[in-house]
Amino acid sequence: MIKRIREVKSNALIASEEFREYVEKFESELVRGISQLTVLSIILQFGKEGAYGYKILKELEEQTNNTLVIDEGTLYPILRNLKRDGLLRSQRKKVEGRKRNYYSITENGKQIFNYLAGFLTKLTEAVLPLFDVDVSLQTEKYYYCPLCANKIDISSDKKYCYVCGYNVYDDLKNRRMKK
Amino acid sequence: MSEEKRAKGIVKDYLKQVKEKLPEWMKEKKEHKDVLIELEGHIWDKAEEFSEEGTINEQSVRLAIAHLGTPKEIARQYKQRGTPKVYITEELWPYYKQALKFASVILIAIYVFFVVLNIILGRPMQAFEFFNIFTTLLAVFAIITLIFTGLSMEGYLPEDFTSSTTQEKRRKKREKALQKGLPVDPSTGEPIKPIVKREDKIPGGIIGIIFAVLFITQPFLEINALLHPEFLSLLRLAGIFMLIDSSITLTRGILGPKEITAQQITLIAMAILKFASLWLFFLFLSNPEIFTIIYWTEETGLESVLLGEQYYDAYQNIWILIMFIQVISAIYDIFKAGKFEKYKDLF
Numbered sequence: 001m002i003k004r005i006r007e008v009k010s011n012a013l014i015a016s017e018e019f020r021e022y023v024e025k026f027e028s029e030l031v032r033g034i035s036q037l038t039v040l041s042i043i044l045q046f047g048k049e050g051a052y053g054y055k056i057l058k059e060l061e062e063q064t065n066n067t068l069v070i071d072e073g074t075l076y077p078i079l080r081n082l083k084r085d086g087l088l089r090s091q092r093k094k095v096e097g098r099k100r101n102y103y104s105i106t107e108n109g110k111q112i113f114n115y116l117a118g119f120l121t122k123l124t125e126a127v128l129p130l131f132d133v134d135v136s137l138q139t140e141k142y143y144y145c146p147l148c149a150n151k152i153d154i155s156s157d158k159k160y161c162y163v164c165g166y167n168v169y170d171d172l173k174n175r176r177m178k179k
Numbered sequence: 180m181s182e183e184k185r186a187k188g189i190v191k192d193y194l195k196q197v198k199e200k201l202p203e204w205m206k207e208k209k210e211h212k213d214v215l216i217e218l219e220g221h222i223w224d225k226a227e228e229f230s231e232e233g234t235i236n237e238q239s240v241r242l243a244i245a246h247l248g249t250p251k252e253i254a255r256q257y258k259q260r261g262t263p264k265v266y267i268t269e270e271l272w273p274y275y276k277q278a279l280k281f282a283s284v285i286l287i288a289i290y291v292f293f294v295v296l297n298i299i300l301g302r303p304m305q306a307f308e309f310f311n312i313f314t315t316l317l318a319v320f321a322i323i324t325l326i327f328t329g330l331s332m333e334g335y336l337p338e339d340f341t342s343s344t345t346q347e348k349r350r351k352k353r354e355k356a357l358q359k360g361l362p363v364d365p366s367t368g369e370p371i372k373p374i375v376k377r378e379d380k381i382p383g384g385i386i387g388i389i390f391a392v393l394f395i396t397q398p399f400l401e402i403n404a405l406l407h408p409e410f411l412s413l414l415r416l417a418g419i420f421m422l423i424d425s426s427i428t429l430t431r432g433i434l435g436p437k438e439i440t441a442q443q444i445t446l447i448a449m450a451i452l453k454f455a456s457l458w459l460f461f462l463f464l465s466n467p468e469i470f471t472i473i474y475w476t477e478e479t480g481l482e483s484v485l486l487g488e489q490y491y492d493a494y495q496n497i498w499i500l501i502m503f504i505q506v507i508s509a510i511y512d513i514f515k516a517g518k519f520e521k522y523k524d525l526f
Binding site for chain 2: 072
């Protein structure tokens with residue numbers, strides 16, 4: 001974010017090298033984990049077909065309103081690491097004369113994503129009021145496990161949370177009835 | 180030269196530079212080809228976005244490359260793999276420690292060899308002049324540290340030193356172990372083997388057999404003369420138990436951790452022996468009057484005395500405690516034999 005901000009006045013705080021460096025470091029620490037999660041979320045939208053690097057970046061820029069921008073050189077190592085860890089699989093395809101690696105999410109990747117997405121959601125819900133921001137969760141679509149915050153689709157017929165084993169059957173049934 | 184050709188030339192040149200900068204582990208695994216294909220696709224897509232008329236030109240390619248970063252920056256991203264721990268990554272840390280240990284053992288062994296050799300040759304002082312152990316150790320440690328720091332900076336991980344087939348085998352082994360609820364070493368990811376340490380069992384067994392033979396043959400007549408004859412017979416009986424026990428220990432050492440069924444049988448045999456030995460301990464317990472204490476004085480040399488009646492209670496309590504420990508130990512052996520079942524198709 002800070003990288004993209006240009007100083008309008010020469011005495012603006014952003015002109016200070018020290019401030020810029022400090023904030024940039026802080027931002028990158030905050031964003032590191034979130035970047036991976038958002039990349040997974042974009043890939044998940046493309047289902048089995050998968051998405052290639054350039055497409056992922058474009059979608060990310062568009063869907064986050066140009067706020068979360070991953071450096072182009074950083075995206076490919078991220079994809080590679082997620083593939084190495086078994087969260088993604090890739091398939092090389094030649095489309096319009098260009099060779100591309102299409103990444104799609106694995107079953108294991110989906111489970112890890114849901115858990116981490118749930119964690120991030122609950123964390124955001126708890127933390128953002130400190131900054132005077134209200135967060136409303138989409139409880140009509142998702143259920144968050146009361147024990148581990150795992151994100152579970154409300155239409156799921158699962159009896160137990162697959163992360164912690166908590167019995168979610170009754171809660172899910174009640175939510176569906178309310179809906 | 181056409182615009183298209185020039186653009187292709189720029190991309191080719193850029194990718195060549197990226198290839199040079201990419202880490203060695205990636206080139207060894209031929210993974211760099213995949214990275215280069217991916218980057219090339221990205222450059223063309225981006226260049227298309229930058230070109231106003233929709234046709235890619237030299238300028239749009241240059242812009243796309245500038246956005247992607249310098250070859251050095253690209254390569255650096257692929258080198259950031261391990262978890263930082265001092266200068267050596269956490270993933271390489273256990274191997275670094277192992278390397279240091281290995282080097283120390285080898286160096287100390289060489290040093291001891293030279294010291295002994297010089298002593299034999301009657302030149303004890305020359306050993307130290309010949310081989311300064313501390314300086315050598317420091318130098319070797321420094322070299323090992325430098326190598327591991329370099330490997331960490333290049334983004335090497337332990338898996339880069341093993342073939343994909345070995346990795347696959349390890350992964351399967353690990354999965355199987357986790358499914359069975361067996362412990363897995365957190366640093367190596369390998370399942371922890373059942374605890375049958377050859378280096379403990381074999382010498383332990385041999386030493387036990389030597390003592391057992393001494394107890395059975397009772398070759399020191401001077402000592403025999405000092406002991407109560409019945410106590411001597413009990414010691415002989417103890418020697419027989421000891422001989423069986425040590426033979427089983429030695430067998431377990433020879434069999435090693437891979438012979439799971441044989442280890443289970445020996446463990447059960449050991450448990451039976453421990454239960455049987457309760458009878459021997461009971462004989463010791465119920466005959467405190469034959470227990471002889473040997474001591475040594477300057478004037479008379481070795482002397483012996485029978486246990487005083489006032490100590491009988493304490494003596495018997497000690498034997499009860501020993502018998503209790505023996506029962507626990509036998510039960511633990513049976514439990515261990517059962518636990519070994521899980522390891523069966525793992526090794």
